């Protein structure tokens with residue numbers, strides 16, 4: 001496999017009037033990687049993908065896909081790239097197979113011969129005769145992946161593929177993306193869900209209001225994640241806080257009580273202390289997972305603060 005990066009975006013910026021949607025970001029994805037672009041709504045993920053597909057032009061910076069760029073190579077910059085931004089669109093009155101035939105006709109080449117194979121890959125082989133209007137949202141998303149696979153891509157780009165799916169649809173879509181990734185395809189997936197990216201991707205760029213706040217491996221990010229908090233609410237949170245601190249636990253205040261972090265045995269001892277002190281326990285639950293907590297810290301706190309606190313410079317984990 002060549003050393004050429006699947007995606008090499010350097011110092012990309014895109015503005016809309018006064019708004020900087022993407023602010024000087026660098027994203028480098030090796031061939032065969034399963035890469036996540038993660039961020040809350042408005043972070044700039046879709047704007048980045050639009051630039052990658054040549055739908056909009058960056059104000060500055062360079063973007064190469066397998067060594068090709070729009071300014072130098074025009075539309076052939078997209079050779080080997082397939083995917084969809086937001087939701088794929090189909091003719092609802094035509095069957096899934098007919099829709100794929102029309103797309104294969106536009107693509108030419110060997111695409112037409114791959115229709116049955118790609119329907120099989122996305123688990124729609126038994127529904128290909130049905131009209132798309134009868135498909136669930138998840139089936140349409142999977143048909144979108146099938147349409148992308150018709151082009152036999154080397155890079156598959158998926159913009160929030162699990163968005164709007166029910167739990168079963170999310171499970172099926174994740175399983176599909178994992179299978180595709182295992183087949184050696186380079187996958188670029190945008191998402192606002194840390195759990196999804198953690199399950200599927202090896203590496204991630206986390207964005208917030210147009211900027212990169214982290215890029216590197218999920219494994220390196222996991223090492224920085226804080227301990228999972230227990231959310232506790234009682235009839236006397238003030239005394240509970242004193243008891244928790246006496247146990248050496250970290251305590252912060254939440255909307256409905258306290259968030260307590262520390263070794264499980266100390267949390268267990270605290271619960272016994274609370275009951276021993278005749279304080280009634282009203283609620284006890286685990287907060288978001290450590291990586292989710294880290295994601296919120298990176299994307300929601302004051303600019304500059306999270307990365308400093310967590311010792312994660314925005315450019316940490318540079319993998320080349």
Ligand SMILES: Nc1ncnc2c1ncn2[C@@H]1O[C@H](COP(=O)(O)OP(=O)(O)OP(=O)(O)O)[C@@H](O)[C@H]1O
Nearest residue numbers: 016019021039040041042043044045046047048192
């Ligand atoms: N065509 C446009 N004109 C003006 N502003 C835009 C345009 N496209 C995007 N923006 C703005 O750029 C910012 C980034 O939007 P973008 O859609 O890239 O974010 P995102 O991370 O994909 O979020 P979402 O998950 O909500 O799609 C937002 O503030 C958005 O309102």
